[in-house]
Every structure is written in structure tokens, then in C-alpha cells.
Amino acid sequence: MTEDEIRVIIQGTSGMFGASLTGKREKDEDYVHCIAIKDVQIAILCDGMGGTKNGELASKEAAKAFIKGIQMIRKKYSDRWVSEKYRHSRYKKLIDICHNKVASITGKFGESGTTLTALVTTYDKKIPVSLDLIHIGDSRCYKVKGNNAELLTSDHSVTGDMLRAKYIEIHEISETPGNNSLTRNIGDENKSLAEIKTLEIDSNYFYLICCDGVWDPLHKKEGFWTPNVDCNSQNYVDMIVKEAIIRGSTDNCSALVVNL
Numbered sequence: 001m002t003e004d005e006i007r008v009i010i011q012g013t014s015g016m017f018g019a020s021l022t023g024k025r026e027k028d029e030d031y032v033h034c035i036a037i038k039d040v041q042i043a044i045l046c047d048g049m050g051g052t053k054n055g056e057l058a059s060k061e062a063a064k065a066f067i068k069g070i071q072m073i074r075k076k077y078s079d080r081w082v083s084e085k086y087r088h089s090r091y092k093k094l095i096d097i098c099h100n101k102v103a104s105i106t107g108k109f110g111e112s113g114t115t116l117t118a119l120v121t122t123y124d125k126k127i128p129v130s131l132d133l134i135h136i137g138d139s140r141c142y143k144v145k146g147n148n149a150e151l152l153t154s155d156h157s158v159t160g161d162m163l164r165a166k167y168i169e170i171h172e173i174s175e176t177p178g179n180n181s182l183t184r185n186i187g188d189e190n191k192s193l194a195e196i197k198t199l200e201i202d203s204n205y206f207y208l209i210c211c212d213g214v215w216d217p218l219h220k221k222e223g224f225w226t227p228n229v230d231c232n233s234q235n236y237v238d239m240i241v242k243e244a245i246i247r248g249s250t251d252n253c254s255a256l257v258v259n260l
Contacts, residue, residue: 007060007254012036015206015259016043017237023213023245023253029055030211030254031114033063037071040081043258044118047139047211049185050251058102058114062186065101066118066134069094081122084130088196091120091134095186095194102187113187115139116194117153117209119258128201128260136194137185140215142208142224143199144231149208149224154195156184171221180212206231207258213251214244232259 007020007028018032029048034041046063048055073081073090080086098116103109115137122130133141135153138160142149151170154160158178162168173179184192208226210218218225218240225247227239241253 008032010034013041013043015232016041016256017234018043018045018254018256019234019237019241020252020254021241021245024250025050025252027056028252028254029059030213030252031056031059031063032254032256033067034256034258035067037067037074038078039123040070040074041121041123042067042070042118043121043207043209043256044116045139045209045211045254045256046117046186047115047137047213047252047254049113049115049182054105054112055114057105058112058187061101061105062098062114062116065098066094066116069097070120084198087120087130087132088198091132091194091196095134095136096191098186099188099191105187109187109191110189111187113182113185115182115211116186117141119207119209121258121260128203131199131201131260132196133199134194134196136192137182138180139209139211142210143205144208144226145205147223147226147228149226151224152199152207156192157182169221171219173219174216179216201260203260206260208240208255209258210240210255211252213249213253214241214255216251217244217247217249231257 046059048059
């Protein structure tokens with residue numbers, strides 16, 4: 001397998017597991033990367049847009065730019081990292097850098113694009129002290145305990161807007177026109193802002209990030225389907241992406257699990 005074909009990278013992280021399957025698409029345009037940088041662990045999933053040019057490159061370049069930016073910040077400004085306000089301001093600048101990086105693929109904004117959803121966990125003596133969620137597009141982050149999955153992100157899509165306006169229920173998204181039409185993504189013409197928030201840390205829960213190829217067939221009226229196996233294992237995330245394909249996903253299927 002060449003470097004370009006590797007779509008999941010796990011580097012030095014504990015409690016993080018990722019998987020990506022091409023599914024019924026010709027190529028995998030998703031990219032999953034988990035990495036530890038000193039006392040910070042980053043989990044990021046980007047879903048390259050199949051309707052634009054070089055979706056597989058857009059997802060990879062956006063993720064790499066985001067990670068590289070945090071590496072630089074931690075190296076030069078490590079003393080400021082404890083400030084939530086400072087971290088949020090840096091994330092905004094990193095998203096702007098990601099926009100520029102993706103636009104550079106084609107030389108024009110709106111010609112290539114990707115979603116980006118990331119969790120950045122900061123530790124102090126191996127104890128998590130902050131957990132930041134950065135999100136743009138229609139990939140999702142769930143907070144999970146047992147078989148209960150709470151959605152933490154908003155879909156930046158036509159159907160996401162309809163859901164927030166209460167025109168439809170969340171399980172009706174997959175059957176509603178506009179379910180794959182994004183209103184925000186990395187590389188769009190407006191250089192749209194990401195949602196950025198710091199989450200409350202609760203070790204009783206873990207976190208699941210997944211692309212629409214996964215949540216579309218797995219989030220139904222009864223909630224999000226989860227496997228009955230240990231969440232702190234590769235088997236858990238493997239079962240999720242495989243189940244999405246079994247249930248009829250026509251897209252790439254990628255997911256990652258973050259245990260604090």
C-alpha cells in the first residue's frame with residue numbers, strides 16, 4: 001500500500017481507534033488521523049467531497065494542516081495552551097489555514113472540499129484536563145455510554161438546517177432531499193467558520209466521530225446503532241464501519257473512537 005492509499009493513521013495515542021472502508025465508492029476519500037503531541041492528543045476525521053475535485057487529497061491535506069498547526073502552537077506557545085480562549089482563537093486560525101490549503105489544490109475556493117471534525121484532548125500527568133471539539137461539515141461526533149449515543153455536533157447541510165427548524169426529525173434526514181448538500185465545509189467559497197466548543201470531561205463516556213456514510217444507515221428512529229463489544233478496542237470501530245456497509249451505505253465508511 002502506497003502512502004496515498006493509507007487513509008487511517010494512529011500515532012502514539014492511547015484509547016483511540018480508527019477505521020475506514022471504501023465501500024461502494026471507487027476510492028476512499030475519507031481520512032482519519034490520531035496523534036499524540038506531548039500532552040495533547042488529536043483525533044481528526046475528514047470526509048473529502050466526492051462531488052468536487054480531489055476529495056481524497058482535500059481530506060488528507062486539511063487533516064495534516066490542522067495537526068501541523070497544533071504541533072507548532074504547542075512548541076512555540078505551550079504556556080498559553082491552558083487558556084480556553086486562547087485555544088479557541090488558535091483553532092479559528094487553523095481552520096482558516098485549512099481552507100487555504102484545500103483551495104490551493106485547485107487554485108480556487110469552492111473547487112475542492114472536505115468536512116473536518118476533531119477532538120483535541122489535553123492531559124496533565126495522564127489526566128484529561130480539557131477536551132475541545134472542532135467541527136465543520138456533516139461528519140458527526142457522538143458522546144456514547146453503553147447503547148446511548150448523544151449527538152454533539154450540528155450537520156452543516158440543507159437537512160441539518162431543516163432539522164434545527166424542526167421541519168424533520170433526525171432519523172428522517174437520510175430520506176429527505178438535500179441530505180448530502182453541505183452549507184459549510186473546508187474549502188468553500190465563504191471560508192466558513194467551524195463550530196468550536198470545550199466539552200465537559202466525563203470518563204464514564206467515550207466519543208465517536210464518523211462520516212455521513214456511517215451515521216446515515218446507523219442513526220434511525222430508535223437512535224444510533226452501537227455494537228455490544230468493548231469500546232476500548234479496534235474491534236468496536238471495525239464493527240461500526242462494517243455494519244454501515246451491511247445496512248446499505250453507498251459511501252465511504254469511516255469512524256474513530258476516543259476513550260479518555
